[in-house]
Amino acid sequence: MNDFMKMFSLTKPIIQAPMAGGIIKPRLAAAVSEYGALGSLASGYLTPQVLEDQIKEMFELTEGSFQVNLFVPADNGTPNDEDVQHWKQNLPLCDKASPFTVIKEEWDDFYAKIELILQCGVKYCSFTFDLPPEDAVKELKKAGCGLIGTASSVEEAILMEERGMDAVVLQGSEAGGHRGSFLKSKGESSIGLMALIPQTTDVINIPVIAAGGIMDYRGVKAALTLGAQGVQVGTAFLICHESYAHPAYKQKIISENETTTRLTKLFSGKEARGIVNKWMEDKKLDEVRSLPYPYQNTLTKPMRQQAALQNDPEQMSLWAGQGIRSLNKETSVKELLDKLCQENITV
Template structure:
């Protein structure tokens, strides 16, 4: 049993990545727990009420551990009225967008979710987009909850360790979905997992979990050789029958090559990796002037909803990592876990 398996009390040192926006279903989390890996509920975009229903459904299902993932609010650049108007002109259906949420509302949502995690004795909580506040860390630790921060550079991982995280998930540039990055870096280049794991392992003393482009046993082995003691996997679960991935998203994954994804802020205002589509190509020249998160996200929400309802992948956010090249058919959580883990190898 390695360090992570011991801490999490799981059979396999694998975490089903939290995937917000409807992709993480209760079935996906339950099936992951049944396979002996850590299931993750994705609380991003969920109301506290819905999160509570999901926590209860998952805890009633099994005594195996699971985690809840939280988006840590932070203040992005406040856009000017004119900047917002420019984007409203460009984004289809933006007139139907909900009012922007204030930072206070985001913190209220975060704090209510922390209270639920404590109330229902959720064994583990992970954070993305920033370092969680001291108060929440203290409350969660007092309640016996294990904490994991997400980092995309060794410097961010050090801040997570200093903030009291029990472990850190390092997200390589290959990863699908939103980037966890929160520190400004010189240049645009995000770090590939092969460099990120050993540099982080040398920089912190807490366990390091690797995420990004991991899709089979060879990649899991490589992550271990580089010093990780667990992996967090997202993209390979997108074609599982248990996940909530919409049909057009599934179809595009099956058609795409590994080189068909790109990092963009055009959907949410925060950098995220997804399959290139018409929205990304049409708006390419405005990429750098995207509104900050959550403003861009709020304005594109109706466009993404209409596109999804009409099965049109051109205007949906098709989040996926660079591991999509070999994903050609529907699968199950059991098959994905089997492809990731060799029971014969003891760690």
């Protein structure tokens, strides 16, 4: 048993990735916790009230370890009027979009969720999109909460350690969904896990959790060999029976392969990896005009919602990592975890 497993009271070195957007609910996360891995609730896009209900349900379903994940608000800039007008003229249903939120509202939501985590006695908490603020870290640590940050470069991982995180999720370029990157880089900011893990474990002292493209025990073994103490798996959980991913989305994951995903800002304004669909292809040349997060996200929401109602994957965001060729049928959470832990991984 390694430090990460001891710290988070786990018998398996696996985290089920928090995945915002209503896909992961307590029935999936609790099944993970029951197995001895870390189940995760994603608070992104949830109201504090819905999050509270989910936390209560988790405590009813399992005595195992689970965490709540938070988006750290970041000021990504305001869009220029010309680009806003461009999208308003070119985006289906964007007249139905909610008003843009302001950063203060995002911070209010963040602190309301921190309060809830403290009140409910949630033992573990993770962050993505930026460094968590010092005051929140202090309060959570005072309450004994174990903290995990997200980084996609060595420099970001060092900052996470300095901020007081107990572990850091290292997100490789293979990863599905939004990138947790928060520092600007001179060159390519999406780095493969193979290069990222050893360079990071050489310089930080907190446990590293590898995320991106891991679908079975071979990926787990490779990550642990490179120096990680655990892995975080997202896409593979999307096609579990217990997941609420849209059936058309699940089908896409099952039928696509490693060459059919790419990073895009078109859906949310923040770089995320997803399966290329017709809308992404049609708007390829407009990629550079994407509004900063969360503006683009707000404007594309009605289109994505309608696509879901119409079972049309061509206008949904189909977040997925590069390992999807190996995902060829729906399984249960238990079957997936058996596959990830198949070789009785020794740590």
